[in-house]
Amino acid sequence: MVQIQSPLPGTFYHKPSPEEAAFKAKGDAVAVGDVIGLIEVMKTFIEIKAEAAGTFAAYTVDNEAPVTAGAVLAELDD
Amino acid sequence: MDIARLFIANRGEIAVRIIRAAKALGIHTIQAYSEGDADMLAVKLADESVCIGPAPSKDSYLDIAKVVAAAVATRADAVHPGYGFLSESPEFARALEAAGIAYVGPTADTIERMGDKVAARQAAEAAGVPVVPGSKGRVATVDEAAEVAETVGYPVMIKAAAGGGGRGIRIAANEAELRKLAPQAQQEAQAAFGDGGLYLERAVQSPRHIEVQIIGDGERAVHVYERECSLQRRRQKVWEEAGAVCLDDETREALCASAVALARSVNYRGAGTLEYLYDEARNEFYFIEMNTRIQVEHPVSEMVTGIDLVQEMIRVCGGEKLSLAQEDIQRNGHAIEVRINAEDPHMQFMPWPGKVGAMTIPEGDGIRFDHFLYEGYQIPPFYDSLLGKLIVHAPTREQAIAKLAEALTGLGLEGLKTTAPLHLALAADEDVRAGRFHTQWLEPWLEAGNLTKATTGGAS
Numbered sequence: 360m361v362q363i364q365s366p367l368p369g370t371f372y373h374k375p376s377p378e379e380a381a382f383k384a385k386g387d388a389v390a391v392g393d394v395i396g397l398i399e400v401m402k403t404f405i406e407i408k409a410e411a412a413g414t415f416a417a418y419t420v421d422n423e424a425p426v427t428a429g430a431v432l433a434e435l436d437d
Numbered sequence: 438m439d440i441a442r443l444f445i446a447n448r449g450e451i452a453v454r455i456i457r458a459a460k461a462l463g464i465h466t467i468q469a470y471s472e473g474d475a476d477m478l479a480v481k482l483a484d485e486s487v488c489i490g491p492a493p494s495k496d497s498y499l500d501i502a503k504v505v506a507a508a509v510a511t512r513a514d515a516v517h518p519g520y521g522f523l524s525e526s527p528e529f530a531r532a533l534e535a536a537g538i539a540y541v542g543p544t545a546d547t548i549e550r551m552g553d554k555v556a557a558r559q560a561a562e563a564a565g566v567p568v569v570p571g572s573k574g575r576v577a578t579v580d581e582a583a584e585v586a587e588t589v590g591y592p593v594m595i596k597a598a599a600g601g602g603g604r605g606i607r608i609a610a611n612e613a614e615l616r617k618l619a620p621q622a623q624q625e626a627q628a629a630f631g632d633g634g635l636y637l638e639r640a641v642q643s644p645r646h647i648e649v650q651i652i653g654d655g656e657r658a659v660h661v662y663e664r665e666c667s668l669q670r671r672r673q674k675v676w677e678e679a680g681a682v683c684l685d686d687e688t689r690e691a692l693c694a695s696a697v698a699l700a701r702s703v704n705y706r707g708a709g710t711l712e713y714l715y716d717e718a719r720n721e722f723y724f725i726e727m728n729t730r731i732q733v734e735h736p737v738s739e740m741v742t743g744i745d746l747v748q749e750m751i752r753v754c755g756g757e758k759l760s761l762a763q764e765d766i767q768r769n770g771h772a773i774e775v776r777i778n779a780e781d782p783h784m785q786f787m788p789w790p791g792k793v794g795a796m797t798i799p800e801g802d803g804i805r806f807d808h809f810l811y812e813g814y815q816i817p818p819f820y821d822s823l824l825g826k827l828i829v830h831a832p833t834r835e836q837a838i839a840k841l842a843e844a845l846t847g848l849g850l851e852g853l854k855t856t857a858p859l860h861l862a863l864a865a866d867e868d869v870r871a872g873r874f875h876t877q878w879l880e881p882w883l884e885a886g887n888l889t890k891a892t893t894g895g896a897s
Contacts, residue, residue, distance in 0.1 A: 367788070367790070367818065368818040369790075369818040370493065370818070370819065400790060400818045401779065401790060401818060401819075401820065401822040402788075402820070402821050402822070403787075403788050403822075405787070405788075423493075425492060425818075425819070
């Protein structure tokens, strides 16, 4: 199990825009550098990228939820 | 004045600024705040405060129904909108009017009219204010476009009449390019907006951004001189000055008089700013838009004139007449403001909402720091990155830059990363010191690595 953490406090988004699908869904292959979500911090959107490869398990916080720095955003199965 | 209880529908440094102005006028202050802002400085300073919803702006500071309900519930006589959020919303101004609460700003109709670029341009032209030379309305054919371009002078911008947000804008340097680009622009406009109509405007090369502060009481209006705001990154001002030393006295007088003419023609009430492009080579200025609110950079105008713009706007919107005649407003020296943002300029300006540690605030004659910080404050990540504005005032521009460098060196904000190093580097830059810049200057300067060079002494 690999955890992806937020480097910054802010608002977490599963989707690139409200009309689109989430970046990743359960079972998707995740490569190093894949974008799994966005953090909005001070009106700027920062891409959250996987630092390890794996299979996407789940988002661990809701879409559009406030998060703190270090919060676990998603988990991957090895 | 009819305002005894003022509701502040904003946050951050401008909320603090408004509270201080209101208190100086003996007005009771009521601060609105979101759940993300419960511990902000304005809440601590206000006489009372009221929560208006969750942290995201759309659920709190931008929610007209919630803000108006809170103003009614706290028995406010008037609402100050600050800048950003609902400060240029005619719907908000109308909702307050319907609730019997005064709005510290112009009428909803004026906000609406000046917020519409075409209507604002028409109002400016009617008041005799120069606008960017262009076609009178839409052009139907490529031949007509070429004729217009010949009159206004190349290069020209080709824009979709129905468009907005920069879509479909092309720049043609000569007639051959225009004949190639105009049909493309027509097709794109047709596809995007179902309307292939175009209009043309002269593309002003490397313009300066110069703006004029005005204030009116609904009948009379005066100007509080101009500001030079050309140092911008991503269309956000980072460094602002009063006055614009590139202007000769005759041009300055004409510019400021044009702003007053427009303000009078719309019976303007409150503080407002007319923004212009200034073409230095031609010594010509063109109105581009009006902001119907107080602006972030208002303190530089206050420093050179000694006028408290926020107090004055509260007074006139409370039904008083302007306390100033034009001849009472004199310029004295030079002022510079720099925006201290919670961003790391060495990391592509990555936002950095840290927790404020020990603070050292520079003090002294001609130094002012408008901010909302206190030791131990955790900067919330939900809003923009402006932490404060460091403002200096000195007899000359050269002295003001020296004072700015000194004040920046004396500013200590532990626990944060801020844009202060950018401003120190700018204050040391030869072009900035000589006043040689325009709106397209700062981004290439940053891309060329000048910030890194300045802060490592060229060692990298």
